Amino acid sequence: MDQAYFLDLLVGGLAIGCVYSLVALGFAMIIRATGIIHFAQGEVLMVGSMSGLSTLWLLPRLPAVAVMLIAMLASGIVSVAMEFFVYRTLRVRRIPIMNVITATVGMSILFINAARIIWGSEPLRYPDLFGTLAYTFAGVRISPQLVWIMVMGLVLMGILQLFLKYTRTGLAMQAVAQDPDAAQMMGANLTRMMVYTFGVAGIMAGAAGVMVGSLFFSFFQMGFIIGLKGFIAATLGGLGSLAGAMLGGILFGLIETFAAVFVSSAYKDGIGMVLLIFILLASPSGLVGLWKRRR
């Protein structure tokens, strides 16, 4: 394989990996804080993607960053709405976990079908957000989209880390995720932290949605498979570990991209599944768990 092709794949894998990382982070954060798998996280991504698209239709000359911000806002709001109307009620009424999971799947169905009614069932093309001139690196031409996605993805993840580590709210969120009772005793407002957690997870998903839309296309069912892969990435990293989610996403993106070439592109989606099952059998707490145990 020549260098150019390899670099192509590498960049492509990293880019999609960043997308998966953002989605995975959302899963990880919500699982840490609530113990629930937020099945509808993929749909939040879809809402972000569609909102970005609609915004572009209304204001075609809006710069990419603005589109992202609007999409992130939309998906953040949707995510918080889910928390407010559904998860909070479930928590307050102490509904058994199975019903909760079923409810999130029900929500997915709701959103997917609402999206189909609003935006139709055809895949929709994103207009070029990032310019069409390819960058050149080491003699290889790389699509600007991929570069932008990686940069924005990494920037977002970086901001999240800083937020969690150095702001009061961020620290409070982490405290609540680790030990809700102790955090409450220290003065953290549990409800507000929940809202923030879902909000941040939604924002991440929205950004990812715009990225995916511009990389491929947007359509009403896009959330499902991407959500599932984001979940696999989070599991790879050990559900509940933020660092694991980020690493898992990038790793998964790379593996998937390279395996599609070397194994089979028809079974591309299947690669993730097989990988997931093997990882789980080796270590239910994911790769991070495996690594921790070796030390």
Added chain:
Amino acid sequence: MADALLEGRGLTRRFGGLVAVDAVDLVVKEGTVHGLIGPNGAGKTTLLNLVAAFFPASAGTLRFRGEDITRHGPAQRARQGIRRTFQNLKLFAEMTALQNASVGLHASNAAGVFDAIVGTRRHRREERAIANASHAALEFVGLGQYSDVVAGALAYGHRRLLEIARAIVARPTLLLLDEPAAGLNATEATNLSALIHRIRMQGTTIVLVEHHMDVVMSVCDTITVLNYGHKLAEGTPSGIQENPEVIEAYLGHAREPAHAGA
């Protein structure tokens, strides 16, 4: 001279950096009631868990009836005749007392899925035998009249008894009791001592982890004292009570009052 039914050598259990049980030798003679006591955090329950294979030992070996069972898992040990109760009561909350007890007999029966669906004679025969044996076990611990009561609805003291009934229904060779007197009042504790005695009379060897000193002193033949994961002393009840090191280990805790629970 009774034979060694259970021989643990160098039993060790580490949790990360913490050594909960440190190279403890435990020899339990057949037909005896062997107590394991020590201050909180001494490693008694951990040691019991090692014998029951609730988790694997970090080091050491364990022989049961001369056979090396170090690598055997909990289900296998249970089938070999080692049964246990749990300090935190692990009952099947949605099942009746009778059904709870019957689970203890699962491994001793053979009728399978096919037999159950078709309703073979073997199946019906075994179900009757299981029902009778389970009821007998309930009667033995004093719960005969509660056999149709859902476990979750039983009073605390009765739930402790049910846990024991489930453990003895298959006539185990070795019974491991993990703080069976926890939370019991004086009357219940006395009844428990009598029950342990009755179980021993049936030929079951017993290892008893317990804080409740009245129970310990009245039923045990041998007592092993643990402290910080080490074996501190071992001997007869009176010997242990007079052992200065043991007294010092408990100093500050004084002798546990009769109502002390876990």
Added chain:
Amino acid sequence: MSADPALSPRRSLQSRVATLVFVAALLVFPAVYHNPFALHMMSLVAINAMVALGLQLLFGFSGQLSIGQAAFYGIGAYTSGLLTTKLGVPFPAALLASGVVASVASLLMVPVTRLSGVYLAVSTIGFSILVHLVLMNEEWLTGGTFGLIGIPRVSLFGYTLRNPAYSYFLCVGCALAVYAALVRLERSRFGRAINAIRQNEDAARSSGLAVTYLKSQCFVIAAFIAGLAGSLYAHQVRYLAPDDFTFWKSIEFLFMVVIGGVGSLFGAVLGAAFVVLLPEWLREIGDYRMLVFGALIVTAMLFGTRGLAGVLAATGRALGALMRRAAASG
């Protein structure tokens, strides 16, 4: 107390009568509604109910959340379809083969039964997706996205079942057989064992239960039943497409169990009826029906009921209390 201790609660007279009435209604149904579409829908309900019953064993009894039953359903369907169309195998053999092939496939899940909760569920999702991919891509075998067409009607002992009422009886008959078998299992040593595993796995293990083995058995049984159902489905609709057996179909089966009431065999049947029939009733609202369906799911879950079976049981109790009071004051 009782001289004959009862390991399983004795079935009350009301329960036995209710069962009889229900079965009688099922048998009489085609005489009242001879409209072929209605019979076809009821056959589908019976077929789906079978899979839901298997899932109830797996999830409701042994506590293993599998969101991958559609895979076994699909494997059974394609096995039967292929055997009858390509190899001319007679239906009864194809039916049995479907169950067997599906259960052999489920053996792949055995290592996964060690996992718990979420991880198990995700693995089953992965398996479901993998099977769907195979069904879609291996055109030489399954016809790929073009599907498998021309599956013959059920033919028993040389007699083809053309009358929809006959296939209705076949499907309902199989469903009843599965139901009866599972009722027996529930009340057996095996049933108590897997319930014990669900309620407290540690205690089950310490009592000598071979937990992984028992859990795997549940998977195999559920897969076998799903395979049988798949075969019936293939010969009922006579055309198979991979998109009939996606992850979403697995979710549907889960819904049936949850909506019907986790842990209740009858609930699984009710749930199947609900999930299969409701979109039909909602068909008038066209595009909006899945939307309403999703909303209904969420609302139902928010109320945390014990499912339709729970509602039914509560209604039954309330009625019973009413009748007793009426009789007392009578």
